[in-house]
Amino acid sequence: MAEVLIQKDKQLLDKSVLETGEMILNMGPQHPSTHGVLRLKIHTDGEVVSKIEPVLGYLHRCFEKHSENLPYEQIVPFTDRCDYLASMHMDHAFSMTVEKLLDLELPERVEYIRVLVSELQRIASHLLAVGTFGLDVGAITPFTWTLRDRERILDLFEQLCGARLLYNYIWPGGVSHDLPPNFIEHTIDFVDYFEPNIDELNDVLTTNKIFIERSADVGILPAEVGINFGVSGPSLRGSGVNWDLRKNEPYSVYEKFDFNVPLGKGEMGTAGDCWDRYYVRVQEMKESVKIIRQACEGLPDGDVHGSLPKKIRPEAGEVYGRYESARGDVGFYIISNGKNVPLRVKMRSPAFCNLSVLSEISEGWMISDVIAILGSLDIVLGEIDR
Amino acid sequence: MNSVVDSFLRSFAHLNFDAGFMISIVIITSGVIIFTIMALNAMVAVYFERKVSAFMQDRLGPMEVGILGFKGGKRFWGGIGQTLADAIKLLVKEDILPNNADKFLMILAPFIIVTGALLTFIAVPFAESLVISDFNIGIFYIVAMSSVGVIGIILAGWSSNNKWSLYGAMRAAAQIISYEIPIGLSLLLVVLVVGSLHLGDIVQWQADHRWFIFHSPFSFIAFFIYYISTLAETNRVPFDIPEAESELVAGWMTEYSGFRWSIFFLSEYANMLIVSIVASIVFLGGWLSPLQMFNILPESWLFLDGPVLGFFWIMFKAILLIFVMMWFRWTFPRLRVDQLMYLCWKVFVPFALVNLFLVSLWELIL
Numbered sequence: 001m002a003e004v005l006i007q008k009d010k011q012l013l014d015k016s017v018l019e020t021g022e023m024i025l026n027m028g029p030q031h032p033s034t035h036g037v038l039r040l041k042i043h044t045d046g047e048v049v050s051k052i053e054p055v056l057g058y059l060h061r062c063f064e065k066h067s068e069n070l071p072y073e074q075i076v077p078f079t080d081r082c083d084y085l086a087s088m089h090m091d092h093a094f095s096m097t098v099e100k101l102l103d104l105e106l107p108e109r110v111e112y113i114r115v116l117v118s119e120l121q122r123i124a125s126h127l128l129a130v131g132t133f134g135l136d137v138g139a140i141t142p143f144t145w146t147l148r149d150r151e152r153i154l155d156l157f158e159q160l161c162g163a164r165l166l167y168n169y170i171w172p173g174g175v176s177h178d179l180p181p182n183f184i185e186h187t188i189d190f191v192d193y194f195e196p197n198i199d200e201l202n203d204v205l206t207t208n209k210i211f212i213e214r215s216a217d218v219g220i221l222p223a224e225v226g227i228n229f230g231v232s233g234p235s236l237r238g239s240g241v242n243w244d245l246r247k248n249e250p251y252s253v254y255e256k257f258d259f260n261v262p263l264g265k266g267e268m269g270t271a272g273d274c275w276d277r278y279y280v281r282v283q284e285m286k287e288s289v290k291i292i293r294q295a296c297e298g299l300p301d302g303d304v305h306g307s308l309p310k311k312i313r314p315e316a317g318e319v320y321g322r323y324e325s326a327r328g329d330v331g332f333y334i335i336s337n338g339k340n341v342p343l344r345v346k347m348r349s350p351a352f353c354n355l356s357v358l359s360e361i362s363e364g365w366m367i368s369d370v371i372a373i374l375g376s377l378d379i380v381l382g383e384i385d386r
Numbered sequence: 387m388n389s390v391v392d393s394f395l396r397s398f399a400h401l402n403f404d405a406g407f408m409i410s411i412v413i414i415t416s417g418v419i420i421f422t423i424m425a426l427n428a429m430v431a432v433y434f435e436r437k438v439s440a441f442m443q444d445r446l447g448p449m450e451v452g453i454l455g456f457k458g459g460k461r462f463w464g465g466i467g468q469t470l471a472d473a474i475k476l477l478v479k480e481d482i483l484p485n486n487a488d489k490f491l492m493i494l495a496p497f498i499i500v501t502g503a504l505l506t507f508i509a510v511p512f513a514e515s516l517v518i519s520d521f522n523i524g525i526f527y528i529v530a531m532s533s534v535g536v537i538g539i540i541l542a543g544w545s546s547n548n549k550w551s552l553y554g555a556m557r558a559a560a561q562i563i564s565y566e567i568p569i570g571l572s573l574l575l576v577v578l579v580v581g582s583l584h585l586g587d588i589v590q591w592q593a594d595h596r597w598f599i600f601h602s603p604f605s606f607i608a609f610f611i612y613y614i615s616t617l618a619e620t621n622r623v624p625f626d627i628p629e630a631e632s633e634l635v636a637g638w639m640t641e642y643s644g645f646r647w648s649i650f651f652l653s654e655y656a657n658m659l660i661v662s663i664v665a666s667i668v669f670l671g672g673w674l675s676p677l678q679m680f681n682i683l684p685e686s687w688l689f690l691d692g693p694v695l696g697f698f699w700i701m702f703k704a705i706l707l708i709f710v711m712m713w714f715r716w717t718f719p720r721l722r723v724d725q726l727m728y729l730c731w732k733v734f735v736p737f738a739l740v741n742l743f744l745v746s747l748w749e750l751i752l
Contacts, residue, residue: 033633137719138626139720140439140443140716141717144445204717208719371632371633
């Protein structure tokens, strides 16, 4: 017996078990903080991360291939399912691109409704982003508070089109329904209720010392690196780059609205850290409230179905439409060969580009920081994998 | 001071039982008593925590589960049977041991953790004479026993054969062992002034003088050092990094389920109760009534310090401290492991040492 044990010990020693090296930690696809089915292969030295390899594709649904076999109007439900936390933005982006291909002019009421619901959607999406970022660094209560407010927006959308998450509301050429009665009043009620809650959130989370310790100066994304990796949206603006398509290339009726583009200034640390990316989202919610108020005031009358085309059959050609979604710069590239189905649809996914920078900015940070950085980039796997 | 064991032995002394028999009876009875206290404490505390978190988060918490059809009230007492149902669920759940786990150590770990908590309870007084066994080194014994659990945590993390568990265990070991030093130093301050390790003596000193938290500016600081360090010792937010659910899934408990997991849960809440009771005994006057805080009331008010009310006061103070722990948990984010170590070694330990020195001077001069 003893001999066998000694033999076993020798075998263990021969396998050089005492050698030290990097440990590969497999985070996901089932993990509470990967925001969906993302898998990260993290090379770690103790707690310090030396390299991250994101593994994608667990949620791949062949959106682009499907689109080649579907009439344009039937693609809209699929775009809903791309970024399921900002479905209105995806619908809007795709519809805008198709309208560009058709050279369609829309009634002003449709554009106002679109801006209104898009900004509501932006608040809903940012609320979830901000809340889950808090959850990632361990603050649970702000998450439930933000979800409570998001619920109100989902209720509004339910009134609007009957759906709470995947709306299929914005169609190429218009919207599916006109606003229901009292929708404007309910929206005003909501923003009146919501605005003080942002300050409450700032009190409990944004200015919390531990939260600042965890997020300021962590995962700094320099502006240049962000631009090189194609990062866009609040994640890029957190680095101080003034790039918002609503201002830089105004689409829909955004040039009529008065709002600011919040930028990361490095108030608590260095510009481009997690705290800045987080705070840009908080401030953007305030700006969205401003836009919603203006849209509610200036909403013109008219028929929302007037411009809906009987049949969508664009001329042969190609078009690229871009849109500022809650996560960044969404692009749809559509090639038409004159049929009612597109020849090719390519989607530029902002969250995909934002995720690509993860490995670059989290080297040398600890595992806890990687979670914070991932949370601050606000990815949605439905959009990354498409 | 009397203790439960002493009075037990005394009241059966005339029956002339065999000594060995008596001792085993005493051990079994006290074990059962402690375990009942632990289980009750966990059930009440879990319900309390769920309700506290619910009200802080703008929701109602459990509202549906009742006991024999009695669901409790509209808001606060709603869902009163929830923790009982949870406990039953945990007891009958399938017990999973991973294939590649070190099964012996994995089974052993919960035993060690629960033993640590059980043994600590022996010296924890719930009122003047309501203590299982009255040690003259009570405070030292409690500090020593409460660190037994960390062995179980390391075993649990290592034997699970899971990298998340391993991370959790290493974090827990580093954290708990580090924070024992500020805890020890701030308790040492009290021992230095009182000149005794006996918990009864410490409370008696406070009855004669004043509550320890108001003894000097240094003991005031020591209380906060002690309290914050115990948060780390019991893995509560903002120091819950060993289990950090958003990072390490469930830390060192990842591979545990059912009864074994509920044992961890039980000892976690037991530790919360222990550190809160110790804090209220050592710094907040133990079983003395808060009305007597500065000894300015006339003698006739001393009835408030009676044995029954003593239990009430000590639990009142402990539950208040537990409530603050819960308040922290549902308000604060979590620190990072290096920030936690920074806080311990570069802030608390030097402060506690300086504190200890200054309080000696204070005692010398005043």
